[in-house]
Every structure is written in structure tokens, then in C-alpha cells.
Amino acid sequence: MEHQVINKKNRLRKQREALLRIAMYVSVGLSGALVLFLLIYIFIKGVPNLSWELVSTSPSYLTEKIGILPDILNTLYIVMATLVFVLPLGVGAAIYLTEYATNKKMVAVIEYAAETLSGIPSIIYGLVGMLLFSNHIGTCILSGALTLAIMNLPTIMRTTQESLKTVPQSYREGAFGLGAGKWRVIRSVVLPGCVDGIITGCILTVGRILGESAALLFTVGFAHALNNVVEGMFSPGATLTVALYVYAKEQGEFGVAFAIAAILMVATIVINQGAVLVKSYCEKRRNS
Numbered sequence: 001m002e003h004q005v006i007n008k009k010n011r012l013r014k015q016r017e018a019l020l021r022i023a024m025y026v027s028v029g030l031s032g033a034l035v036l037f038l039l040i041y042i043f044i045k046g047v048p049n050l051s052w053e054l055v056s057t058s059p060s061y062l063t064e065k066i067g068i069l070p071d072i073l074n075t076l077y078i079v080m081a082t083l084v085f086v087l088p089l090g091v092g093a094a095i096y097l098t099e100y101a102t103n104k105k106m107v108a109v110i111e112y113a114a115e116t117l118s119g120i121p122s123i124i125y126g127l128v129g130m131l132l133f134s135n136h137i138g139t140c141i142l143s144g145a146l147t148l149a150i151m152n153l154p155t156i157m158r159t160t161q162e163s164l165k166t167v168p169q170s171y172r173e174g175a176f177g178l179g180a181g182k183w184r185v186i187r188s189v190v191l192p193g194c195v196d197g198i199i200t201g202c203i204l205t206v207g208r209i210l211g212e213s214a215a216l217l218f219t220v221g222f223a224h225a226l227n228n229v230v231e232g233m234f235s236p237g238a239t240l241t242v243a244l245y246v247y248a249k250e251q252g253e254f255g256v257a258f259a260i261a262a263i264l265m266v267a268t269i270v271i272n273q274g275a276v277l278v279k280s281y282c283e284k285r286r287n288s
Helices: 002-049 052-056 069-100 104-118 122-134 141-165 169-177 182-193 195-211 214-219 229-233 240-250 254-287
Strands: none
Touching (some): 052 069, 052 254, 069 195, 104 141, 141 195, 182 195, 195 240, 240 254
16 A cells, blocks of 8 residues: 555656656747747848948938948947946955955845846936936936946946855965965955956846947937047947837838847847857866
8 A cells, every 4th residue: 555655656756747847848949939039030130131331331311321330339339438337346346245345234235235226127227327427427428338337237246246256265265374465365366266257247248238228218319420439438329229229110210120130139149159158268277
């Protein structure tokens, strides 16, 4: 009797495992199919509309010519400006919270605040950025970069914190035993040991910056003007995502919108693959 009960329980357990396995396979298949469908659909719609003239010229309203070169440059400007602000703040805050802070309650409060900030809708950041930066600096790339820096600060900080925690404590103790100071230990032992995680977080942050549009609608504007770096920082300018919205929603140029979407999709794939390659390279170099 007891043997039959055990066999029945084993059969039920195997049935549950089989059902869970099927559910996981279905979930993976649906997720992969959805991603593949989006890629194929965007590339089919966008690639035929791509041309050298489109990506290398500025739009002309007199001849009704469309060009996205200013939008590409504005995207590069805002990525560089955002990283200049967010990297020192995010990495520095993570180092302080992980290596220097002794008040655990304060650290817990700051971490909770960072997690809360990372879940706030981006359009709220855009509204705050418009009130804080655009009203004082003006509607320009710099205002958008400052807004995106605040938005991505929790991501950089939390990613760097988790990377710092992966460095074994014995490395620190060994360096202290050799007479190294606190900052020297962090600079020569801790940071090289977790640089792969920090770089990966930075690359993923770049991907989020490329895909942001709601916050930039409030702070950067819709201008398609071609400017150099200095002029562009203090001038309105549409990024690729904002330009996609303008061409699709305001002007009805869906061919151009899909072409921009294809460019953004390729950029996202390259960034994600770059993060994987950088992480694997740093791990191999650290283990060698």
C-alpha cells in the first residue's frame, strides 16, 4: 500500500514537471517568435526606404527633401553628454555606498530610493526636466542630457554596486595586509575586478538612451537643424526616436519612420552584442 502511494506521488510529480517543461517551452517559443516577428517586420518595412541620401543629408522644407543626418548627430550628442554626467555620479555613488558607507540604514534607504526612481515613467522625468532644466537652460540637447542622466543614474549605480559586491572580500583584505590605503585598494584591486559589470551597465544605459523619446519630447524639441557639438548642446534638436515620432505621427511619413526604426533596431542589437563581448573579454582577461 505504501509502495503504491509512493508510485502515485512520483507519477504526479513527473506529470507536473512535464507540464511545467511544456509551459516553459511555449513561453520561450512565443517570446522568440515575437522578437523575430518584430525584427522581420521592421526590416521589411524599413530597409527598402534606407538610402545614403537619407542618412547623409539634412531635411529641406523648400524641396520637401527628407534627411536624418541632424537626428543621427543629435542622438550621438545626447548619448555623449548623458554619459559625461551619469558615469561619474553613478559609479562614484556606488563606490561610496559599497566601500565607504557604514550606516546600513542610510544605504538601504538610498538603494530603495534608487529602485523607486528606476520604476518611474519616463514622461514624468520629462515633465520634471522641462521644469528644472528647460525653463532655465532652454529647450536643448543639454537639458535632455541632464534629464536622461537623472533617469539612468539608478541603473548605473545599482549595476556598479552589484559588480563591486562580486569582488571577493579576501582581495581587499590581502591588499590591506600589504599596506595599501583604502582608495588604492579600490582603484587597483576592486575596480579592475569588476570593470566588466560596470562597462556592461554603461553599454546597456546607452541602449536605454537611444530608445528614449517621452522625456526628450519635453526637453529637447523637434528641430532637425544641423549643428556642431558646441552649438548642438545649447540648441533644440530631435533625436532618432523623436524624429521617428514626428515623421510617423505629425507628417505621415511612415516609410522614413520605419527606416529610422530599422536603424534603431540595428543599433540596439549592436549595443547588446557589444555588452556581451565586452563582458566575456573582461572575464577572460581577468581569469588569464
